[in-house]
Amino acid sequence: MEKLSIPKGTRDFGQIESFRRKYIIEKIQSNFIKYGFAPIETPTMEHLSVLTGKYGDEGEQLIFKVLNSGDYLKKIKSEDYNKDAKTLLPKIAEKGLRYDLTVPFARHVVMNQHNITFPFKRYQIQPVWRADRPQRGRYREFYQCDADIIGTRSEWNEIELTLLMHDVFKSLNFSDFEIKINHREVLFAMAAAAGLKGKEIPFCTSLDKIDKIGIEKVLHEINLIKGKVEIVSKYLEIITSSVDQSLKIKELVALTGSSNKGFEELISFFKILDEIPDRNFKISLDFSLARGLSYYTGMIYEVKPTKVKIGSICGGGRYDNLTGMFGLKGISGIGISFGLDRIYDVLTESNLFPKTSNGSPKVLITHLDPTAFIHGINLIEKIRRAGIPSDLFPDSIKIQKQMNYANKLAIPYVITIGSDEISKARYPLKNMSSGKTLTLPIEEIIETLKTNQR
Amino acid sequence: MEKLSIPKGTRDFGQIESFRRKYIIEKIQSNFIKYGFAPIETPTMEHLSVLTGKYGDEGEQLIFKVLNSGDYLKKIKSEDYNKDAKTLLPKIAEKGLRYDLTVPFARHVVMNQHNITFPFKRYQIQPVWRADRPQRGRYREFYQCDADIIGTRSEWNEIELTLLMHDVFKSLNFSDFEIKINHREVLFAMAAAAGLKGKEIPFCTSLDKIDKIGIEKVLHEINLIKGKVEIVSKYLEIITSSVDQSLKIKELVALTGSSNKGFEELISFFKILDEIPDRNFKISLDFSLARGLSYYTGMIYEVKPTKVKIGSICGGGRYDNLTGMFGLKGISGIGISFGLDRIYDVLTESNLFPKTSNGSPKVLITHLDPTAFIHGINLIEKIRRAGIPSDLFPDSIKIQKQMNYANKLAIPYVITIGSDEISKARYPLKNMSSGKTLTLPIEEIIETLKTNQR
Numbered sequence: 001m002e003k004l005s006i007p008k009g010t011r012d013f014g015q016i017e018s019f020r021r022k023y024i025i026e027k028i029q030s031n032f033i034k035y036g037f038a039p040i041e042t043p044t045m046e047h048l049s050v051l052t053g054k055y056g057d058e059g060e061q062l063i064f065k066v067l068n069s070g071d072y073l074k075k076i077k078s079e080d081y082n083k084d085a086k087t088l089l090p091k092i093a094e095k096g097l098r099y100d101l102t103v104p105f106a107r108h109v110v111m112n113q114h115n116i117t118f119p120f121k122r123y124q125i126q127p128v129w130r131a132d133r134p135q136r137g138r139y140r141e142f143y144q145c146d147a148d149i150i151g152t153r154s155e156w157n158e159i160e161l162t163l164l165m166h167d168v169f170k171s172l173n174f175s176d177f178e179i180k181i182n183h184r185e186v187l188f189a190m191a192a193a194a195g196l197k198g199k200e201i202p203f204c205t206s207l208d209k210i211d212k213i214g215i216e217k218v219l220h221e222i223n224l225i226k227g228k229v230e231i232v233s234k235y236l237e238i239i240t241s242s243v244d245q246s247l248k249i250k251e252l253v254a255l256t257g258s259s260n261k262g263f264e265e266l267i268s269f270f271k272i273l274d275e276i277p278d279r280n281f282k283i284s285l286d287f288s289l290a291r292g293l294s295y296y297t298g299m300i301y302e303v304k305p306t307k308v309k310i311g312s313i314c315g316g317g318r319y320d321n322l323t324g325m326f327g328l329k330g331i332s333g334i335g336i337s338f339g340l341d342r343i344y345d346v347l348t349e350s351n352l353f354p355k356t357s358n359g360s361p362k363v364l365i366t367h368l369d370p371t372a373f374i375h376g377i378n379l380i381e382k383i384r385r386a387g388i389p390s391d392l393f394p395d396s397i398k399i400q401k402q403m404n405y406a407n408k409l410a411i412p413y414v415i416t417i418g419s420d421e422i423s424k425a426r427y428p429l430k431n432m433s434s435g436k437t438l439t440l441p442i443e444e445i446i447e448t449l450k451t452n453q454r
Numbered sequence: 455m456e457k458l459s460i461p462k463g464t465r466d467f468g469q470i471e472s473f474r475r476k477y478i479i480e481k482i483q484s485n486f487i488k489y490g491f492a493p494i495e496t497p498t499m500e501h502l503s504v505l506t507g508k509y510g511d512e513g514e515q516l517i518f519k520v521l522n523s524g525d526y527l528k529k530i531k532s533e534d535y536n537k538d539a540k541t542l543l544p545k546i547a548e549k550g551l552r553y554d555l556t557v558p559f560a561r562h563v564v565m566n567q568h569n570i571t572f573p574f575k576r577y578q579i580q581p582v583w584r585a586d587r588p589q590r591g592r593y594r595e596f597y598q599c600d601a602d603i604i605g606t607r608s609e610w611n612e613i614e615l616t617l618l619m620h621d622v623f624k625s626l627n628f629s630d631f632e633i634k635i636n637h638r639e640v641l642f643a644m645a646a647a648a649g650l651k652g653k654e655i656p657f658c659t660s661l662d663k664i665d666k667i668g669i670e671k672v673l674h675e676i677n678l679i680k681g682k683v684e685i686v687s688k689y690l691e692i693i694t695s696s697v698d699q700s701l702k703i704k705e706l707v708a709l710t711g712s713s714n715k716g717f718e719e720l721i722s723f724f725k726i727l728d729e730i731p732d733r734n735f736k737i738s739l740d741f742s743l744a745r746g747l748s749y750y751t752g753m754i755y756e757v758k759p760t761k762v763k764i765g766s767i768c769g770g771g772r773y774d775n776l777t778g779m780f781g782l783k784g785i786s787g788i789g790i791s792f793g794l795d796r797i798y799d800v801l802t803e804s805n806l807f808p809k810t811s812n813g814s815p816k817v818l819i820t821h822l823d824p825t826a827f828i829h830g831i832n833l834i835e836k837i838r839r840a841g842i843p844s845d846l847f848p849d850s851i852k853i854q855k856q857m858n859y860a861n862k863l864a865i866p867y868v869i870t871i872g873s874d875e876i877s878k879a880r881y882p883l884k885n886m887s888s889g890k891t892l893t894l895p896i897e898e899i900i901e902t903l904k905t906n907q908r
Binding site: 004005006007010011012013014015017018019021022030033034035036038039040041042043044045046047050061062064065066067069070071072073078081084085088089092093094095097107108110111112115116117119121122127129131141149152154156157159160163167272275276277326359360361364373374377378381384387388389390391392394395405408409 | 458459460461464465466467468469471472473475476484487488489490492493494495496497498499500501504515516518519520521523524525526527528535538539542543546547548549551561562564565566569570571573575576581583585595603606608610611613614617621726729730731780813814815818827828831832835838841842843844845846848849859862863
């Protein structure tokens with residue numbers, strides 16, 4: 001038999017990893033709910049016609065395609081046999097695994113537009129798949145945790161998602177992050193000033209790489225796409241300078257020739273934030289932030305850890321025409337996506353997972369002989385009826401082996417039953433970390449377990 | 455643009471459906487945790503070498519295959535072009551979507567055998583995919599909620615899973631079900647007595663259809679596979695009779711010639727159940743129950759609704775050699791699987807979903823003018839800091855339209871802010887179902903919302 005394995009870039013999660021993933025999801029989800037988002041779910045598979053043309057050529061190649069079921073060759077004719085993989089594809093595969101949650105969301109909104117009440121606030125926490133080259137923080141199957149507000153252009157949306165981001169990370173006890181924001185219209189105005197109207201996407205893509213490749217190489221790329229290098233050079237000078245945010249905005253307005261909606265919205269955004277008390281905002285303008293996705297039209301934002309190197313752990317932005325890709329025009333929206341898998345990696349490196357629980361039951365009943373085991377059935381019934389995660393060791397084996405089991409699983413409490421305990425109806429409850437034992441009737445054991453966190 | 459759709463047999467879930475699905479999952483999961491099961495997760499895709507040979511020919515055809523990424527034709531040579539779909543498959547697809555959670559679980563246990571502490575109690579709640587013909591209660595993407603105990607042969611396991619089944623349905627307020635149990639060794643003894651040694655699978659498959667096709671047709675099928683019809687006929691007479699369970703067992707022992715482990719385990723099972731107080735067990739022997747899966751070797755069980763016609767909503771059994779399929783022999787286990795999607799359908803038809811919540815926020819803040827909106831930002835901050843799911847209507851539009859929004863989403867409470875409310879710092883909290891309004895300071899509103907379920 002060949003060695004067992006799982007597909008490249010995918011992962012098995014054991015008890016502790018799954019428990020911790022659920023912990024993160026629960027925190028994100030409860031914040032989504034607190035902010036008034038309602039859940040939806042979409043299918044894992046979408047028609048390829050829904051997915052294609054949405055992610056650019058590069059993204060499109062990363063979509064996992066699902067072979068048609070049954071005789072998948074039935075649409076192939078003999079003259080097709082010399083064709084290439086791309087040409088044959090539509091004949092043998094009509095479905096793909098979702099690449100993100102945004103395009104399925106847009107598809108869902110358009111399909112259900114007559115049943116949805118707008119503004120529509122939805123959240124969605126599901127895995128997505130990309131046939132990307134696996135590397136640190138990049139997996140082929142990973143979870144996105146998305147919240148979107150669609151059907152309103154209110155400035156409050158941008159504020160609300162900013163508050164949400166802070167609340168999510170606060171609830172995870174994570175504070176070593178910064179939120180960078182920018183505005184697509186500012187980027188577009190810059191592109192125009194640099195003579196790159198119509199070439200906004202390559203302009204933004206180059207700019208976005210400034211941290212990775214440096215100013216010189218960015219300017220080189222701008223030159224290659226025939227942009228005005230001297231203007232972009234001034235632009236880079238401003239955005240990498242350490243002057244305060246309002247001054248930066250003024251200098252950029254001067255450079256691009258006039259203000260626009262982008263600048264105005266950024267100014268207004270910070271003004272509203274200033275009025276919200278008791279908040280320690282970790283947010284700053286970053287005029288080089290571009291984000292790859294082509295559907296953003298307004299404010300964009302990204303969250304990066306400041307101490308752990310892993311790329312962005314959350315991001316999103318305003319889109320004025322997301323559902324336009326499926327024919328429903330004129331609906332503005334704004335979204336945010338938390339990357340569960342990277343957040344997991346960051347919390348692990350930052351040692352921020354709670355130490356009080358690991359997914360094991362709170363108490364294990366062990367027993368000295370088969371009669372004690374039968375007695376244990378009654379006790380475990382009572383403990384479980386009280387809702388306490390608990391277990392009865394299933395086999396009549398040496399007590400030391402049963403205790404080893406409790407230790408290996410880091411079960412915090414152990415009860416041991418023998419004939420003496422049965423006759424007195426009092427049982428020793430051992431705290432496995434302190435080593436202390438209390439001998440109590442079952443009702444008091446239940447009370448103790450209920451009130452003690454650990 | 456062609457009409458938008460989702461793949462056949464898959465579903466979109468809107469707010470209410472998703473909320474209710476999460477409600478069921480939460481109940482099942484909290485019972486799993488109460489019974490000491492720990493979570494694991496496995497990848498959506500598995501190597502086809504892991505999935506093949508496990509589900510029979512029929513099952514195997516239902517596995518969704520994922521096309522290799524990049525140039526999937528690169529392993530195809532020109533002489534392959536006249537080959538059929540099945541022969542070409544291994545060259546173009548190496549991965550498939552998981553068909554159930556049991557085989558991936560077995561693969562996980564074997565791969566991680568040195569890190570797992572046995573007995574291993576795991577639960578897993580994830581979707582699975584089957585390219586089956588969609589029909590009532592049968593979908594191409596559906597959730598399984600599995601709990602397994604592996605590495606022990608204790609009789610307690612069977613009892614524990616029986617208690618768990620009762621607890622799960624009780625927590626869902628669902629009581630119109632029955633649990634049928636049988637034992638594979640009883641079936642095998644019957645097959646031997648009927649001259650069908652080595653043909654146990656077709657024997658069991660026929661027997662399992664007795665409710666659907668009737669005694670006559672079952673006997674016809676037995677005749678076709680050369681079984682002793684007169685013995686099977688007596689067998690069917692006993693199992694469809696209304697005598698009590700212990701008498702049935704006695705008659706079957708007589709018919710098969712001798713008792714065996716199967717009969718003994720069933721007798722012992724009911725004996726232990728009898729000793730557990732305050733339980734209203736809905737469980738009975740059904741000697742025609744076979745369950746299709748080939749890996750069960752001991753007790754098997756299935757839960758069926760008694761009033762809603764939809765097939766089984768839960769099932770499982772004891773397997774003595776599950777991990778043997780991946781080379782790890784001699785590890786006994788027992789498992790159970792709850793079918794989320796069918797349970798959803800049953801609860802819907804039985805009108806058993808809680809009426810107090812639908813996933814909408816608990817309160818909406820509406821506002822009469824832009825100043826009131828800005829004031830609302832401070833109020834929503836306070837309400838959310840108290841952890842209450844809540845929303846501030848994002849646009850400054852007519853109050854009636856804002857109220858319509860609250861009504862459509864069935865939001866239970868609405869606060870309306872105008873200049874008068876701002877100056878007095880007291881706000882009208884309207885209960886949308888009773889129509890009653892209380893005018894209170896924000897702190898008292900928060901207290902009211904916290905204490906009122908609806």
